[in-house]
Every structure is written in C-alpha cells, then in structure tokens.
Amino acid sequence: MSRHPGHPLTDLANGILAGAAATLARELVSNLDVVIRARPMSNSHERMVHRLVARAHLSLGPEEPAAKRRAGLGPLLGFANGVLTVALFATLTGGRRPPPAVAAGLIGLGGMLVADGPMAAMGVTNPRRWGAQGWFEDALPYVAYSLTAVATLYRLDRA
Numbered sequence: 001m002s003r004h005p006g007h008p009l010t011d012l013a014n015g016i017l018a019g020a021a022a023t024l025a026r027e028l029v030s031n032l033d034v035v036i037r038a039r040p041m042s043n044s045h046e047r048m049v050h051r052l053v054a055r056a057h058l059s060l061g062p063e064e065p066a067a068k069r070r071a072g073l074g075p076l077l078g079f080a081n082g083v084l085t086v087a088l089f090a091t092l093t094g095g096r097r098p099p100p101a102v103a104a105g106l107i108g109l110g111g112m113l114v115a116d117g118p119m120a121a122m123g124v125t126n127p128r129r130w131g132a133q134g135w136f137e138d139a140l141p142y143v144a145y146s147l148t149a150v151a152t153l154y155r156l157d158r159a
Helices: 008-037 044-055 063-093 100-121 131-158
Strands: none
Touching: 008 063, 008 100, 008 131, 044 063, 044 100, 063 100, 063 131, 100 131
C-alpha cells in the first residue's frame, strides 16, 4: 500500500481513522449534552433498526432478547454511519482535498444527511417537526464531528 495521500487504500485507511475519531467526538458531545441538560438519550437508531428488521422480515429472536439486540445494533448503526461517511469523503477527494472549512461543511452536512435522511425516509423521525431546539441538538454534535474529521484527516495526510 502506498503511504501517500491520493492512493485509494491510503485515503480509505485515513478516512476510516478520521471517521472513528470524528464519531467519538460526535458521541462525546451528544452524551455531554444529555448530562448537562438531563435530557433523555435518543433512541432513533434503535427505532431505525426495528424498522429495517421489520422491512427485511428478519427476526432478532423472542421479544426480550430482540429488544436488547436492537439496543445494541442501534448505536452500531450510528458508529458505522459516522465512520463510513468520512471514509467515503476521504476516498472521493483523494489527493485533492478541499480547503478545511469547505471539507468540514461537506462532512458535517454529509454526516447529518447519512444519519437523518434514511430515518426520515423510513418514518423514524421528521426533521420538519424538530423546531430550532431539535435542529440545534442534532447539529451541535456534527460540528464536533466535522471539525474532528477534518483535523484528523488532514493530519494523517501530512504524516
């Protein structure tokens, strides 16, 4: 594998690492918000898993174990979305990265779209009814996500 940015495997590996760091930042900010404001944790990823499993006519077992599996699969879905979004960005932009501010905007909006788009399409959430508070709660973690993704990805490109 080439060690230079612009090589597809290097870009993919850097994107995965940057996506992991970014996803950690997103989750830290989101959970810190739960602690500070004593708001309930979102279960939207868990509800998305429930819808996906139902649409695919799959079984996660009897109800009690199925509920536990959905509770575990929900966060895994969110982690996969977070990592893969940055990996896709890194691979597509290769050795031609946009300026950091542009990259942060694209990654932040892309991350929100990848997470919220399918959930809206499957009726798990409706962003039109979120209001300013709901949009703020959703956007703030993605600011940390995008800034961390760009800082990590661009640092890995220089390494």
